Every structure is written in C-alpha cells, then in structure tokens.
Amino acid sequence: MMMHLRRTASIHRALLYTRRPTRLFCQSYSDEAGRSPRARVATAEGTSRFASRFDSSMPFQRVPKTSLSVSCITLGAALLPKSAADAKATLRSSIEGGINSIDLSATVLDGASQQLIGAELPALATELGIQRDELVLSSRLGVIPNQRALRYKSDPALQNMHLIEGGRRGYDISAEYLRAEISASVARLQTGLDIVLIQEPELLLQHFSHDQVFSKLLNAFSVLEEECKQGRIQGYGISSSFATPTAAASSSLRQNTLSLSSILTLAEKAAGGASRLMCVQYPINILETEAARKPSEPGNQTLQAIATKHGLMQLAIRPLKTMVHRNHLFSKSTTPAGQYVDPMMYRLVDTADEHAGKDIPTKVKEVINFTIALEKSYATMYDKFKAQYPELPSPQRLSWVSVLLNNIPRMDLETFKLFASAHVLPDLGAAVEIVNQNGPKELTQWAVKYQLGVKTTMERYEWLLEANRFQDIFELRRDLDRYAPELQDNKWTATKAIRSVLSGTGRPSAVVGFRSAPQVKMVLSDGPLQPVSEASYNAVMDTVSTQHLSMLTSSLSRQIERQMNSSKAKEEATQLLLNSNADTNGGNVPPKTS
Numbered sequence: 001m002m003m004h005l006r007r008t009a010s011i012h013r014a015l016l017y018t019r020r021p022t023r024l025f026c027q028s029y030s031d032e033a034g035r036s037p038r039a040r041v042a043t044a045e046g047t048s049r050f051a052s053r054f055d056s057s058m059p060f061q062r063v064p065k066t067s068l069s070v071s072c073i074t075l076g077a078a079l080l081p082k083s084a085a086d087a088k089a090t091l092r093s094s095i096e097g098g099i100n101s102i103d104l105s106a107t108v109l110d111g112a113s114q115q116l117i118g119a120e121l122p123a124l125a126t127e128l129g130i131q132r133d134e135l136v137l138s139s140r141l142g143v144i145p146n147q148r149a150l151r152y153k154s155d156p157a158l159q160n161m162h163l164i165e166g167g168r169r170g171y172d173i174s175a176e177y178l179r180a181e182i183s184a185s186v187a188r189l190q191t192g193l194d195i196v197l198i199q200e201p202e203l204l205l206q207h208f209s210h211d212q213v214f215s216k217l218l219n220a221f222s223v224l225e226e227e228c229k230q231g232r233i234q235g236y237g238i239s240s241s242f243a244t245p246t247a248a249a250s251s252s253l254r255q256n257t258l259s260l261s262s263i264l265t266l267a268e269k270a271a272g273g274a275s276r277l278m279c280v281q282y283p284i285n286i287l288e289t290e291a292a293r294k295p296s297e298p299g300n301q302t303l304q305a306i307a308t309k310h311g312l313m314q315l316a317i318r319p320l321k322t323m324v325h326r327n328h329l330f331s332k333s334t335t336p337a338g339q340y341v342d343p344m345m346y347r348l349v350d351t352a353d354e355h356a357g358k359d360i361p362t363k364v365k366e367v368i369n370f371t372i373a374l375e376k377s378y379a380t381m382y383d384k385f386k387a388q389y390p391e392l393p394s395p396q397r398l399s400w401v402s403v404l405l406n407n408i409p410r411m412d413l414e415t416f417k418l419f420a421s422a423h424v425l426p427d428l429g430a431a432v433e434i435v436n437q438n439g440p441k442e443l444t445q446w447a448v449k450y451q452l453g454v455k456t457t458m459e460r461y462e463w464l465l466e467a468n469r470f471q472d473i474f475e476l477r478r479d480l481d482r483y484a485p486e487l488q489d490n491k492w493t494a495t496k497a498i499r500s501v502l503s504g505t506g507r508p509s510a511v512v513g514f515r516s517a518p519q520v521k522m523v524l525s526d527g528p529l530q531p532v533s534e535a536s537y538n539a540v541m542d543t544v545s546t547q548h549l550s551m552l553t554s555s556l557s558r559q560i561e562r563q564m565n566s567s568k569a570k571e572e573a574t575q576l577l578l579n580s581n582a583d584t585n586g587g588n589v590p591p592k593t594s
Contacts, residue, residue, distance in 0.1 A: 041234040042068055042194045046133025050100045058098030059530055061507045064311030065278050066235065068194075070136055071099045072502055072529055074315055075520075076513035077113045078105035078140070088120040089517040095124070097524035100134055103281075103315065103511050104189075106141040106181045107199075114139065114188040122190065138195035138279065138315070140239050141181045143203070144170030164203050171203055173220040179227075186232055193232065195279045195313070196224060197239040202258050213258075214266060221270035221277070228276040237279030237312070238263055260306050261297050280307045281315040284501050284508065286476070288318065289541045292504045304505040314508035319501045320494060364460045371401040371453035374446065381443060391438040393431040398450065400424050401457050416465055420458045428454055479544045484536035486528075494519075495526040500544075502529070503537035 044067035051060040051069040059072040075094045080087040094102075104113045117137075125131070144161060160174035178196075185193055198220060204213045224236040240258060260280060267275035282291045282303060290296065291303040307314050379395040386392055407419070428451060435447045473493060480496045481488045487496045498510050514520045531537070 040132040041192045042136040043133040044068055046131060047100060047136065050130065050134035054098040056530070057528060058524070059502075059507075060100075061509065063278070063313040066311075066313060068136055068313065070101045070313060070509050072507070072509055072531075073099050073498065073523070074101035074103050074138075074509045074511040075099050076103050076317075076511040077117065078103065078108045079513060079515070080113050080116050081515060082112075084116065084120060086516060087116045088124060090514055090520060091117070091120060092124055092128075093517040093520040093524075094514065095128060095130065095135075097520060099520075099524075101136045101315075101509055102138070104137065104139040104185075106139050106185045107143060107145055109145075111184060111188050114185055118189040118191070132191055136194050136313075137189065137191070138197055138237075138281075139185055139193055140197045140199040140281075141178070141185075142171060142173050142199040142201065144172060162204070162207060164206055173198055173201065173216055175219060175223045178220060178223045182227055182232055192234070194234045196227070196233050196236045197279065197281055198236070199239045200241065201238065202240055205258075214262070217263065218266050218270055221267050221275070225271045225276055235276040235278035237277055237281065239281035239315075239317070241283055257296070259297055260303050264306075264310060277312075279313040279315065281317055281511070283318040283321070284316045284504075285318050285321045286497065286500065286540065286545050287321060289545050291316075293541055302505065304508075308506035312506075314506045315511050316501050316508035317511045319510040319512060320497050361464070364457075364464050367453060367456045367460050368401060368405070371450065371457050372405075374450045374453055375399045375402055378443075378446060378450065381446065385440060385443065389439050389443075391434060392443070393434055397427070397431050400428060400454050404457070404461065416462065420462075424454065424458065476544070479547060480540065483539035483544055484532045486530075486532045486536055489527045492522055492526050495523050495529070498523065499529060499532055500537070500540045503531035503534065504541070507531060 047069040051071075060069045061072065062069050075091070077091075080090060102117065104117065105111070106114065160176060161170040161172040163169075164171050182193065182196060198217070201213060201217055204216065208216070221236070224233070227233045228235060238260070264275070264277060267277035280303075284291045293302065295302055297303060297306045304314070375395070375398060378398050382392060382395050432447045432451050436444050439447075477493050477496065480500060484500060487499060490496050490499060498512060501510055502508070512523070532540070
C-alpha cells in the first residue's frame with residue numbers, strides 16, 4: 001500500500017509545477033483552408049515526461065520504433081463503466097497510478113468508450129495538469145458487432161462489409177470504412193489517434209484465401225499510411241490472435257492464421273519503404289503462451305521475437321485469462337465495509353459456505369444417474385408409442401443430461417450457464433409441453449420427473465463448477481508463487497497473473513480491462529509490478545501453463561474427486577483473507593467464513 005501512496009504523492013508533487021489549463025484535447029482538425037494540421041498525438045518527450053513522475057514501482061518500456069514511453073499496464077477501455085462518473089473515476093485512478101496507455105474500440109457499443117474518453121479526458125487533463133502528448137491512445141476497428149452488422153445495407157460506410165461467423169458479426173477494412181471510422185473516432189475523442197489497430201484480420205480466412213486477405217490488407221495499409229501523412233493518426237498496427245488456440249481451435253482451422261512477418265512485408269509495400277506499422281496486439285497469458293513460446297514465424301522465431309526485432313510496441317491482451325472464455329480474475333465482490341479485496345479468495349470461501357452440508361459430489365452423481373435412467377426409459381417408451389402419437393419428440397431431443405456429459409471437457413462455468421439458459425431449459429420446456437399435449441398419461445408422468453431431473457442436474461452441476469473453478473484459481477496462486485517466487489510479494493491473484501506475462505522478449509504492456517476505480521487501485525497498490533526473472537517467466541509459461549491446461553479437459557469424475565479434496569483450499573483461502581485484512585484494515589473487516 002505504501003508504494004502506491006508514494007507513487008500517487010509523486011504525481012501530485014509534479015502537478016504543482018505543471019498544473020495549468022489545457023486545450024490540447026479540444027481542438028479543430030482543419031484550418032481555414034480546410035487542410036488537416038498535425039493532430040495532437042503522443043510524443044517521445046511527452047511520454048517520457050509522464051514516466052518521470054513515477055518511481056520504479058510503475059515500469060515503463062521505451063518503444064524503439066517510436067521512442068514512446070509506455071506503461072507496463074494499458075487501460076483496456078473498450079468497455080468502460082456506462083456511468084460517466086464511474087468511467088471518469090476509473091480513468092483518473094489509472095492515470096494517477098501511472099498508466100499512460102489507453103486501448104479503445106471504434107466498434108464496441110458504437111464507439112461508446114471513445115465518446116466517454118472524449119467527454120471526460122479534457123477536464124481530467126486540466127485537473128491533473130497532463131498534456132495530450134503524454135498519453136498513448138490506440139483503438140481497434142474492423143470487426144462489426146452484430147447489431148450494426150445487421151443494418152449494414154442502410155449504412156453507407158458498410159457497403160463493402162462481409163458477414164462472418166454465420167452472419168453473427170461483420171468485417172470490413174475497405175478504404176471507405178476505414179476513413180469513416182477514423183473520422184468518427186477523431187470526432188468522438190476530440191483529438192487525434194496514436195494507433196489504429198486492424199482487429200483480427202485472420203477472421204477473413206474463413207471466407208477468403210491467404211492471397212485475397214493479403215490483398216485486402218495491402219489496400220487497408222495504403223489507406224492508413226495516407227491517414228498518417230494527413231496527421232489524423234500517428235501509426236497503425238494489428239490486433240490478432242495469430243497462431244493461438246483462439247484462431248486455431250481445431251486442426252481444420254490451423255491454417256486460418258497469419259504471420260507477423262508477412263504483415264510487416266505488406267506494410268512496407270504499402271508505404272513504399274519504411275512503414276508506419278508500429279504496434280502489434282496479441283493474447284498472452286498462462287493458457288495462451290504461443291506468442292512467447294511457439295516458433296510460428298520464419299526462421300523458427302516466435303511472434304514476440306519478430307515484434308522485438310522490428311521495434312514494435314507490444315500490447316498483451318487477455319492477461320487475466322487463466323481458465324477459459326470469460327473467466328477472469330475480477331468481480332464486483334467487496335467486503336461488508338466496501339473495501340475491494342481479492343474476489344477469488346472471498347468467492348472460494350463464500351462458495352464453500354453456500355454449499356456447506358450439500359455433499360456436492362454425491363448429490364451430482366445421484367441426480368445424473370436418476371436423469372440418465374429417465375432418458376433411457378423414454379427411448380423405450382418412444383418406440384412403444386411413436387406410431388400412435390407421431391408428434392412425440394425424438395429421444396435425441398430429450399437427452400440433455402447425456403449431451404452435458406459428452407461436452408463436460410469443453411465447458412467452463414460461463415459456457416455451461418449459457419448452454420443451460422439458451423439451449424437446455426427453453427427446449428426442454430417446449431419438448432415437455434409437446435409430450436403433455438400429445439402423449440399418453442404414462443409419458444406425462446415421466447415428463448414431470450424428467451423436467452425436474454434436468455433442472456436439478458443443471459443446478460447441482462453448477463455448484464460443482466463453481467467450487468472447482470475457485471479451487472483452480474487457488475491452485476494457480478500456489479503454483480505461481482512456487483515457480484515465480486517474486487510473485488509472493490503480491491497479494492492479489494490478478495496482480496500475480498499480470499506480472500507473470502510482463503517479461504519475455506519485448507516486455508509487452510498488459511491490456512487490463514479495469515471496470516472500476518477500486519479494481520485499478522487494487523492492482524496498482526499491490527506491491528511491485530516489475531517483470532519477473534527470466535527463469536521464473538520460463539517456469540510460468542511452461543510448467544504452470546501445462547498444468548492448468550490439463551485442468552480444462554478434466555472429466556466429471558476428476559471434477560468430483562477434486563471437490564472432495566477441496567477443504568484444504570478453503571482453509572488456506574480463509575487464512576489468506578484474515579492476513580490480508582489485518583494488513584490493510586488493521587483487522588477491522590473480518591472475512592465471511594463458515
């Protein structure tokens with residue numbers, strides 16, 4: 001905590017000498033002749049000035065190609081709080097804590113994050129005495145969210161859009177779209193953009209060949225080079241999963257990846273020499289280590305090695321993804337007194353309390369066996385009655401627990417909840433209604449039991465997933481502290497996960513999607529943020545990653561066995577909370593325990 005206080009004090013001491021009104025965020029983008037002057041962007045001198053306000057507790061990386069000084073954490077602001085007050089508080093806490101890199105989106109919620117930044121940053125800059133050239137603003141575009149994609153026919157900027165993912169989203173990097181989105185972004189932000197990132201161009205490989213995608217990228221880079229000359233943006237880059245499992249989820253999709261080396265060559269061709277491609281954004285975390293470990297580039301080199309060789313700014317997305325999908329290390333949990341604490345530790349204890357006395361493993365086994373037996377009996381009764389009652393649902397439609405068991409290795413808690421709410425329960429209700437209206441009495445009695453069995457199975461399996469999820473997180477903490485001893489200096493799981501990806505070639509800045517000011521303060525006040533040693537980094541990227549990947553494919557029997565042995569994790573989590581509250585609150589805020 002003291003480290004954060006020193007850092008905050010240092011910025012306020014500096015502000016005593018720099019506080020003055022600033023109009024650098026609210027400026028015209030054309031002169032009387034209609035020409036576009038150089039937009040206000042980050043500079044080497046400005047970002048260095050910002051970095052000088054902070055001690056070594058907030059590391060900065062000087063990007064060779066741009067000479068910009070970038071904080072080791074980037075504020076992932078694509079989904080800032082909807083409340084202007086909360087968004088401003090999150091932004092203020094980030095800047096006061098030493099974060100000068102902000103990652104936005106031109107398309108998420110129609111650029112709502114840009115609108116918020118444009119509205120709140122000018123006044124905040126005046127209050128804090130900072131100038132526009134001290135902050136690095138990046139923004140992604142290319143992927144069109146569902147709602148806007150559906151109205152593309154009436155949107156002049158989307159006449160070249162391609163529907164992707166079965167029509168669920170759109171994709172566009174045409175000249176018309178890029179110019180329109182940059183204009184809209186500049187208008188919303190009331191200032192220039194430092195970096196425009198083309199988001200996930202590998203998605204186009206679902207519909208086009210590599211040559212066709214490279215042609216589209218070449219045209220896009222030509223437009224962005226021209227935008228750089230006009231001064232509306234300073235540079236551009238790529239935000240891509242490249243060769244990670246997200247882009248190559250199965251063997252049939254492994255060719256749907258792009259090489260950074262090829263992209264750099266395209267940019268140079270578009271520029272006719274040295275390009276303004278200055279940034280690469282890629283996922284790296286305990287589960288997705290490919291950017292640092294997989295030699296996917298020419299010459300048997302990694303993505304990070306190529307990015308470092310070319311002096312690119314590197315942004316590491318999804319640093320908190322330690323399980324799968326949306327299972328991050330933040331939540332809105334607070335103590336009764338409202339102080340923000342490590343949510344995973346509280347949730348582990350809460351989960352144990354919530355399910356105390358339920359004997360989760362036994363109850364899960366019981367209800368699954370009961371419901372599977374009902375599904376088998378329906379198959380027999382269906383054969384008996386289908387001629388007389390042709391409208392009866394097929395046995396395949398009433399086999400939801402069997403489907404669940406077949407898909408357990410691929411489901412985390414969020415996926416399971418979506419599976420249950422969007423598919424199982426709605427279709428179950430509709431199928432049971434058909435049985436009740438069109439079947440014999442014998443089947444209507446069965447339907448009552450089956451509906452209850454499925455609902456109970458879903459409820460109890462969710463108990464099991466909750467309990468195991470937080471035990472997984474706790475085991476992750478212990479492994480991180482074991483294999484990277486430096487992380488023992490950090491109290492919170494989120495900080496440990498962030499520090500574990502800051503090392504490696506290129507020292508990327510971790511893009512963290514803070515959703516509130518307390519989340520920012522929790523991480524920035526939690527001890528050192530320096531990268532761990534090379535030996536520790538290698539251990540995390542290899543040993544810890546391998547161990548936790550194996551958890552994702554655990555069988556139901558393994559999940560039940562782990563839950564039967566979870567009491568030790570609960571005891572250790574409770575003790576950690578007691579120690580943490582004693583450190584930060586003088587022992588005045590006791591954790592909730594059983």
